[in-house]
Every structure is written in C-alpha cells, then in structure tokens.
Amino acid sequence: MIKLSRVLIAASAAALLATGCASGPEFKDVASSIPTIKESQGRIYFYRSNSLIGAALQPDINLNDQAVGKSKPGGFFYVDEPAGDYVVSTTTETKKTLSFKLEAGETKYVKTSVGLGLLVGRIIPSLESSEVANKDLEGLHYIGTPTTAASK
Template sequence: MTKLLKVLATSALVALVASGCASGPQYKEVASSIPTLKDAQGRIYFYRSGSMFGAALQPGINLNGTPVGKSQPGGFFFVDEPAGQYVVTTATETEKTVSFKLDAGETKYVKTSVGFGILVGRIIPTLESADEAAKNLESLHYTGAPSTSASK
C-alpha cells in the first residue's frame, strides 16, 4: 500500500471512531436540570467510559426487552421507571444481561463495558455503586434517551 493510501485509511478510521463518541453536553452542564423523581419511580443511569477501545461497537440497550438507548463511548443517559424487577440486555455476537430490583426513589447505575469476543467485541452491562458511577459520570456526555418507558 502506498504511503498516501495508508494516510487516507488511517484518517478515515480516526474519523469513523471519533464520530461514534458521544457529543452532547457534559454531565456537569445538565446535572442541575435533571428532574426529580416521581414518588413511585426509580431512576436507572446507563453509561460507558470514553475509551476508544471498541468505539465502533455501539449496540442498543434494552430494558425488559424495550430499547431505551445505545451504548456510546463517553456517553450517559437515564430512564425513570416504576419500582420492579428489571433486566438490561446488550447484544453483539452474544447477548449479555444484568438483572436487578429497582425500588421507588432508588437510583441504579448500569455501566456498559467492552469485552473480548470471538469475532466481535461484546458490550457487557454491570451494576455499579453510586460512588463509582459519580466518578465516571463527571466526564461523560448526555446522549438522551427515547421517551418510551420499558414498563409500558
């Protein structure tokens, strides 16, 4: 491959990866405008670090089988749901899940991380502590989420 083709290929790859990262306002810019919870609901934050490793992998995130957003590098979003049992699912070459109970007034944090796969990487959801999530959310960008509720 000629030097020019290598440069063009590298530039295209960098542009592709960069375009996949979250680009909304940072958490600190939107934190004060996040609404308070309604009495019978809990909140679930979904987030992913800004690492470029696996940046092209951006599968949808499902909550009890309903799409609620995407796992985007450097991004976060949240959904408010009634108290109950929930299963978060992501899928690339295999499906990965995490299950939990959400109580009214409670906030849960689901981190999605890239793992190695056979043909394609995997996005793995895990529950994180509020302290760990707080450290991570500060540098992330709000990606929003569909207004549909998974409990409908």
Template sequence: MKKLFRALLISAGVALVATGCASGPQYKDVASAIPTLAADHGRIYFYRSDSLGGGMIQPEIKLNDKVVGRSVPGGFFFLDEEPGDYTVSTSTEVTREVKFALHAGDTKYVQTSVSMGLLVGHVTPTLEDAETAEPEVETLKYTGTPMSTAAK
C-alpha cells in the same frame, strides 16, 4: 508523497476513532436540567466509559425487552421507572444481561463495557455502586432524549 499518505492515514484513523465516541452535551452542562426524581419512581442511569477499544460496537440497550438506548462510548442517559423487577440486556454475537429490583427513591447505575468476542466484541451490562458510578458519569456526555438546559 509518503508524508502525505501518512498524514491521510492518521487523519482517517482519528476520524474513525471519533465516530465511535458520544456526541452531546457534557454532564456538567445538563446536570441542572436533570429533573428531581418523583417519590414514586426510581432512576436508572446507563453509561459507558470513554475508551478507544470497541468504539464502533454500540448495541441497543434493552430494559425488560424494550429498546431504551445504545451503549455509546463516553455517553450516559437515564430513565425514571416505576418500582419493579428489571432486566437490562445487550446483544452482539451473544446476549448479556443484569437483573435487579428498583424501589421508589432508588437510583441504580448500569455500566456497559466491551470485552473480546469470537467475531465481534461483547458488551456486558453490570450494576455499579453510586460511589464508583457517579464520578464516572460526571465525565461523560448526555446521549438521551433532549432536555431543556434551563435550571429547574
């Protein structure tokens, strides 16, 4: 009976951890479908590393106060936007934000990460450089709007 209970407990724990992770195609499976950036736009990648801590904390990500996605462990998505000033924010028990200017032809990378909070973890967006972000994004799953996976 103890073995059965232990097995059920382990299965429930694995299921709980799995529900916090991104589902969707791997980067390598959608890379060829990511469109070429238009000359008059910039691209913003949003991503979150796949970690065990804080998996159930998946707040909305807002770009200039408009919801554009969620901070999902192990996931990434991107948006193409016109040049301008942008604020990315996330909220749990506090609001955290990062501000930056986007120019035509730019690619920006916004990482969200979880830290301890009083009642619930805080998810903080930070601007990362391409050398750090690109290899990380390539290990993640696409959580944005569906794309055709046919090569472009």
C-alpha cells in the same frame, strides 16, 4: 513519504472512530437540570466510558426487552421506572444480561463495557456504586432519546 501516509491513515482512522462517540452536553452541564425522581419511581442511569476500543460497537440497551437507548462511547442517559424487577440486556454476537430490583426513590447505575468476543466484541452491562458512577459520569455526554425520562 511512506511515513506521512501512515500518519494520514492513522489520523483518518482516529477521526472516523471519534465520530461514533457521543456528543451532546456534558454531565456537569445537565446535572442540575435533571428532575427529581417521582415518589413511586426509581432512576436508572446507563453509561459507557469514552474509549476507542470497541467504539464501533453501539448496540441497543434493552430494559425488560424494550430498547431505551444505545451504548455509545462517552455517553450517558437515564430512565425513570416504577419500582420492580428489571433485566438489562445488550446483544452483539451474544446476549449479555444484568438483573436487579429497583426500589421507589432509588438510583441504579448501569455501566456498559466492551468485552472480547469470538468474532465481534461484546457490550457487557454491570451495576456500579454511586461513588464510582458519579466519578465515571464526569465528562460524559448526555445522549438521551425519546424513550428516556427526560422526554416524558
């Protein structure tokens, strides 16, 4: 009886955590419909691997202090922006930032990962190579929002 209760509690917890993960079409299903980048712009993909560790942490992802989406486990989205200097930031108990220059026609890949914090975990942005990112994107779900390029 106690063993069954533990199994039910574990299953309930897993189901609850899973509901926080990204849903939507997979990358492979939308990749061919993503438009080409305009000449004067670059593209920034944001993504997070699918893991239950830190799944409840889903802070906004800010680009130059403007929210462009959320860091959701198993999700990705992109924005097209003019060439220039950019700062990506996420905030939980502390603010984590990543700065880079985006050139016209260039694609950057920003991965957000869970890190340990004092009271709450941290979501840490990092740049990934296109080779690593393209492998990571397989199986992730599109979570585009009204602020992403797909809706412009």
